[in-house]
Amino acid sequence: MTTDLLYSMATSVIFLSSTGVVLSVILIFAEKKILNYGPCKISINEGEREYTVQGGSSLLSSLSENEIFIPSACGGRGSCAYCKVKVLEGGGMIGPVEEPFLSPEERKDNIRLSCQVKVRNDLKIEIPKELFSVKRFSGVVEAKEQLTYDIVHLKIKLLEPKEISFVSGQYMQLESEEYKGKEAVIRAYSIASTPSQTDRVDLMVRLVPNGICTTWVFEHLKARQKICLSGPYGEFKLSDTQAPIIGIAGGSGMAPIWSIVNYMIENGIEREMTYFFGALTQRDLFLVDELEEVAKKHPWFNFVPALSNEPEDSGWAGETGLITDVVAKHFPDTSQHEAYLCGSPGMINACLNVLTKGGMPEENIFYDKFA
Ligand SMILES: Cc1cc2nc3c(=O)[nH]c(=O)nc-3n(C[C@H](O)[C@H](O)[C@H](O)COP(=O)(O)OP(=O)(O)OC[C@H]3O[C@@H](n4cnc5c(N)ncnc54)[C@H](O)[C@@H]3O)c2cc1C
Numbered sequence: 407m408t409t410d411l412l413y414s415m416a417t418s419v420i421f422l423s424s425t426g427v428v429l430s431v432i433l434i435f436a437e438k439k440i441l442n443y444g445p446c447k448i449s450i451n452e453g454e455r456e457y458t459v460q461g462g463s464s465l466l467s468s469l470s471e472n473e474i475f476i477p478s479a480c481g482g483r484g485s486c487a488y489c490k491v492k493v494l495e496g497g498g499m500i501g502p503v504e505e506p507f508l509s510p511e512e513r514k515d516n517i518r519l520s521c522q523v524k525v526r527n528d529l530k531i532e533i534p535k536e537l538f539s540v541k542r543f544s545g546v547v548e549a550k551e552q553l554t555y556d557i558v559h560l561k562i563k564l565l566e567p568k569e570i571s572f573v574s575g576q577y578m579q580l581e582s583e584e585y586k587g588k589e590a591v592i593r594a595y596s597i598a599s600t601p602s603q604t605d606r607v608d609l610m611v612r613l614v615p616n617g618i619c620t621t622w623v624f625e626h627l628k629a630r631q632k633i634c635l636s637g638p639y640g641e642f643k644l645s646d647t648q649a650p651i652i653g654i655a656g657g658s659g660m661a662p663i664w665s666i667v668n669y670m671i672e673n674g675i676e677r678e679m680t681y682f683f684g685a686l687t688q689r690d691l692f693l694v695d696e697l698e699e700v701a702k703k704h705p706w707f708n709f710v711p712a713l714s715n716e717p718e719d720s721g722w723a724g725e726t727g728l729i730t731d732v733v734a735k736h737f738p739d740t741s742q743h744e745a746y747l748c749g750s751p752g753m754i755n756a757c758l759n760v761l762t763k764g765g766m767p768e769e770n771i772f773y774d775k776f777a
């Protein structure tokens with residue numbers, strides 16, 4: 407290939423790329439400045455609530471500006487699918503980001519991802535009634551305690567409103583602040599404290615390498631700092647049956663299980679429960695003494711920590727191997743149990759597999775995927 411040809415190809419590529427960039431900038435500018443959607447009315451649940459908002463933002467943020475908080479565990483990035491609402495009128499076409507998250511039934515039922523629906527005109531929507539009671543709180547970090555090298559326990563006292571009502575198993579959405587060029591984001595964290603402690607919420611946060619919010623929590627958030635969070639959200643909670651429970655959670659997945667166990671103790675609920683705490687090595691374990699103490703005092707509770715990567719010569723006398731194998735060993739027949747799972751999507755999918763193989767009906771398995 408001659409130098410002239412290479413030069414002309416490179417020039418064309420640069421020209422096309424720059425044209426693309428210029429066109430995108432013009433489109434963004436036009437969307438923001440020229441296209442003025444004006445005031446738009448959002449009517450919720452057949453007019454039970456009505457708000458007039460300035461068009462142009464997402465439905466999710468237009469609602470949150472009016473103190474209606476829809477679950478949005480990924481902070482509006484279109485990756486968690488937690489922000490589904492029913493859009494009866496005015497939502498426009500389903501966008502490409504939404505498509506993979508909407509089943510044929512949901513499309514028929516007018517379900518949309520509220521973070522992807524732009525308010526361009528009047529809208530009629532439906533949301534579950536419980537979301538009217540979700541609030542935005544200010545709070546102060548009373549303590550930030552290291553549970554392991556990569557998990558901290560945040561003890562947060564609520565300032566305004568001063569009290570919260572929630573169910574063990576539910577989660578909050580924590581708002582991080584800008585740092586070192588990273589944007590402020592919103593992320594979901596399960597509540598580790600119990601509903602009886604109405605003036606506070608405790609969270610257990612695991613550091614995700616390069617994660618925006620968790621790096622902020624670990625490196626920038628200090629004790630006595632004020633923070634904002636909203637909640638409570640979520641359906642993950644103890645059922646009101648008497649079925650014996652298999653709890654499986656590792657790492658920060660412990661948070662909602664810890665809340666549920668303490669809620670059971672506080673309320674004298676003596677349902678048989680076995681909690682499998684999966685970890686890599688002994689340095690990933692925490693609250694073990696406390697959980698063993700619970701098991702000693704309460705015959706209905708059984709605690710099984712299991713390590714999958716512990717060196718053979720470490721002196722560890724407990725269970726070893728993958729948590730799924732340990733669960734299957736203890737409960738080859740799971741048909742009479744209910745299961746409560748929290749943690750990474752990979753761990754949960756593997757557990758779903760082993761529990762259903764043991765005969766547990768899928769509707770008896772409750773989980774929160776920390777995705
Ligand atoms: C309902 C719910 C409850 C949750 N409860 C808790 C909790 O109690 N404690 C807790 O620590 N986390 C919890 N999470 C996860 C939490 O919301 C964040 O996803 C996580 O803290 C990462 O946020 P980040 O901003 O630091 O990372 P991001 O900046 O969002 O992500 C950085 C990178 O890490 C990847 N990543 C994101 N999350 C994880 C993860 N969990 N593990 C591995 N890689 C990841 C992303 O794909 C990305 O590549 C929960 C999630 C949900 C949906």
Ligand code: FES
Binds near residue numbers: 481482487489520
């Ligand atoms: S907020 Fe996560 S997909 Fe909409």
